[in-house]
Amino acid sequence: MALSLINMVMHLVLLAAAPPLMLGLIQRTKALLAGRKGPPLLQPYYDLYKLLRKGIVLSKTATWIFRAGPMVTLVAVLLGGLLVPFGTSAAPLHFQGDVILLIYVLALARFFTSLAALDTGSSFEGMGAAREVTFACLSEAALMLGLLVLIKFSGSLSLNTMLRAPAMHAFAMLPVASLMLAAVGMFIVLLAENARIPVDDPATHLELTMIHEVMVLDHSGPLLALVNYGAAVKLFVFAALFLHFVPPVPSASPALNWAVFAAEMLGVAVAIGLVESLMARLRLTHVPTLLVAASLLCGFGFILMLR
């Protein structure tokens, strides 16, 4: 009982505090690969603090939806974070069928982000929202097919059971081929959903190409802080989700489990940094090809499970 309480506290603390660190590590990896020194690892925290102390500028057409957007988004992704088990420890919130809730809270987050973008009345942000939901159609398919692989493997509809199933079985028992295919697909979903480089560039403000940056262009001060923090949490949740598709490192002690999880999360951040440094952003018309490929990979993984 005491153990599960400690696990829960660890889960909550990590979910609340660690996400901006991942962003910091991605930036640091990119800077080092480009031969720069880069900002400090804690820079995203400083940025959040700075933004929280600033005022808000509102568009004339903005209604309460604009202010509610970042808040609803943040709450939705935090709820998603409570459903996904981190590493081998149980998730704080779990029940049969919560995988569907996860998909829907992530969709809700996206819905409100794009709604807030539309609410500003700027056609430019409307374009960003259109792009976001267009690509979401494809990446959600890949996400669901990827989750289907683990549902089929574990025979459970609860994230807590299905995501931890690979860790509960011996390596020889795992459907390695399916998991590998799904892992590649899920990594593409991770990059696409969090506006990372082959799909969207988080660092630029190039009008023709950006997706997420466009939608949040009118947010300022504390609202922008909420948006940025929400985006970091979303990245964290997707990375934790992705890790369950990678064959796990077995360990007996719970303390070691958390250490392994933390190391793996940092590894994912470095991997994203590497991808961002080594790849160019895809042309907007090529993004659907990539996302369809992700769906196909997850689909293959599922078909291999059926045989």
Next chain:
Amino acid sequence: MTGTINSLLVVVLLVNLFMLGASRMRALIHAAASQGVILSFMPLLLAARLDWIAVVVAGVTIGLKGLIIPRILHKALRDAKIKREVEPLIGFLPTMLLGALGTVLSLVLAACLPVVGHPVSNLVIPVSLSTILTGFLLLTTRVKAITQVIGYLILENGIYIFGMLLLAAVPFLVELGILLDLFVGIFVVSIIIHHINQTFSSMDTRQLTALRE
């Protein structure tokens, strides 16, 4: 053991999909080369005991498929001043979907085929069929002559995977003979490409169907 073979075969599947979606010649050549190298390792993993012939064959295959053939293709690309974009007859996304459909069909087909499955991995036949189909797709849906060479290369890779089922029965001499044929074929084609390029202005295979006096 099964896990290693299966993961290698999955990587082969991933490379297939990547090649159908690749829009740059260089990426295509690199992908074909890496697929060849991955496949050359497999007989070593599958062999019951390692004898020196198996090692020599694997070494020769890696050298040929991973180094020499890609180099010849790159040279042909440079000498003939071929543009670096792949020109598809039907778009990248439709070819990828066709490839995916082919893979699903080969998974279904492999279950129906009256062949004795591989003792180590049940993925060998489907991946082999899917690779052969990928080769055919590259052959039929890409315009340039050099892409067709790569299509043949992939086709051969698929047949090579199928050959792994008969690893005990097919003597390595036959394997080496096929490799030699492949090498000579690609060598000749790259020379032909060079000559066509010197004589005619275009390398578009579509123009081969239109005869003129």
